Amino acid sequence: MTRYWLDKSLRDYVRNPDFRERFNANAASALVPRELSAPEISALVGGDIRAIFKLGAHPFLVYSFAIERAGGWSFQMMQDYVNELEGVELGEIET
């Protein structure tokens, strides 16, 4: 199950400044040691919130990742985030 590492990558982006810096400099390189599937790597590298969500990442981690990528929370940021997820169904999130 690679979902754990998808979730952990999202969490580390928010909580680990060193990982965030490496990810921002070269996301694909920062993810190399991690056990991730090709679609997971592609979604993370592209910062594709909708794809990350559909892969079963924990919604709160996806949201926290999006907040950090946006440089902080705002009502507009929240609206943009929800727009990106329009029509997506909740799925399995267990790791």
Place this chain on the structure above:
Amino acid sequence: MAKLVELIAVPHDPTLPIAHRLNRIGKADPGAIPALNHFETLREKLERAKPDVIVVIGSDHLNQWFMDNMAPFMVGKASRLRGPFENEVRSWGLKEFDLVIDGELARQILKGGLNRGVDFAFSDEFAADHSFTIPLEFLRPQDDLPVVPIFINLLMPPVPPGWRYYQVGTIIRQAIGDADPDKRVAIVVTGHMSNSVGGPQMLRNQVEPLSVWDGETWELIRANRIEDILQRSTFDQLYAVGNGTPGFLGYVLALGIAGGAPASFAELVATTAQPAAAFLEWDEERLEGEVT
């Protein structure tokens, strides 16, 4: 036996402190005012209860406890409780805390739980995220009382079914009874009604402030129909309502602490300003079984 003098269950929506600040300059969303008023009412009630210590029960939002080692129920017994996390302060302007932990009471709850069948995890190194600090920011802004943090997993499945949260609540109360008989203990629990933070329905309350689930569940709470509440309180049932709705298990735990006593204060706020939010309180008389 230590005396449980107050039990409060409230939300921890990080937009509420923002609304609180805006309200001071007359610019808060009117839909947020009832929630702010209920927090103020409960702040006064907590102050009147004259507690010596506050047990704060909430869920870390995968900020520190993670799937490398996830405990459903954990007692924090370090010397201090600090928080929230830097990114939470940055995003929402949350108040920062550095509170003394009542280590004696923490250990009594931990051991009292173990003796009664709750295999609590414990930690001596942790931080409080917004689910702990926001209720304290509203309910005890003086920062003058020691606390005991209890972390409950409300986010990451698998989690125990609702009946177990209820049972753990009853046992936390029993374990508090083991403590110093002169100690006056208040408990603040936090959780959610229907909630979709981080999910596609996150702004559903803007078009449907009161969902069917919220309406039905609130009626059950008001009628104190515990068995019916527990019947609809598994993670999967709640997750289907909205990805953050398993946070309702925090309220289920509060009902367990109350031990079947009906709340002495119960208000549901359902507006477009924030997700539906429940405010419950049991005063000392009600906790002792005196219905007035």
